[in-house]
Amino acid sequence: MTVKPGDILPDIALKTLNEGLQTHHASTLFAGQKVVLFGVPGAFTPTCSARHLPGFVEHLEQFTERGVQVFCIAVNDPFVMQAWGREQNVPASLQLVSDGNAELTRHWGLELDASASGMGTRCKRFAMYMENRQIKQVFIEEPGKFEVSSAEAMLAAIDAA
Numbered sequence: 001m002t003v004k005p006g007d008i009l010p011d012i013a014l015k016t017l018n019e020g021l022q023t024h025h026a027s028t029l030f031a032g033q034k035v036v037l038f039g040v041p042g043a044f045t046p047t048c049s050a051r052h053l054p055g056f057v058e059h060l061e062q063f064t065e066r067g068v069q070v071f072c073i074a075v076n077d078p079f080v081m082q083a084w085g086r087e088q089n090v091p092a093s094l095q096l097v098s099d100g101n102a103e104l105t106r107h108w109g110l111e112l113d114a115s116a117s118g119m120g121t122r123c124k125r126f127a128m129y130m131e132n133r134q135i136k137q138v139f140i141e142e143p144g145k146f147e148v149s150s151a152e153a154m155l156a157a158i159d160a161a
Contacts, residue, residue, distance in 0.1 A: 012025075035071060041119075041125060043083075059155060075105055102121050125140075129154065139157070
């Protein structure tokens with residue numbers, strides 16, 4: 001299955017490490033709100049750390065003004081996600097969630113084989129806009145690209161909808 005507009009976010013467990021290790025089910029984490037969820041191949045990787053996450057941090061207030069919550073997901077464990085968030089000075093209102101077993105990534109057909117780089121299964125770079133768990137827009141990057149999933153691209157897509 002490849003994710004597409006109209007799909008409903010499945011009720012898969014995701015992890016965070018805010019006040020201890022926490023499990024969040026998508027049905028409650030994303031329910032009843034407007035959400036931008038963006039996926040990165042890996043915490044601490046070059047484009048993810050230099051451009052993708054920093055862009056969403058920089059424009060977070062603009063999403064908040066539109067009533068949109070922002071979440072970042074990666075196939076990393078929650079300890080790595082927490083350390084990355086600290087290193088990147090990510091505000092608490094931008095949540096970093098772990099899809100450590102790639103369950104959500106695989107469900108959507110967004111897995112990326114990064115074995116050649118020693119990273120195993122990862123998530124393709126993407127961004128999506130959801131309302132109450134229903135996907136309204138989804139943008140998946142071509143391998144090695146960073147064009148359609150940036151914070152600026154998502155703000156433009158939300159404004160155009």
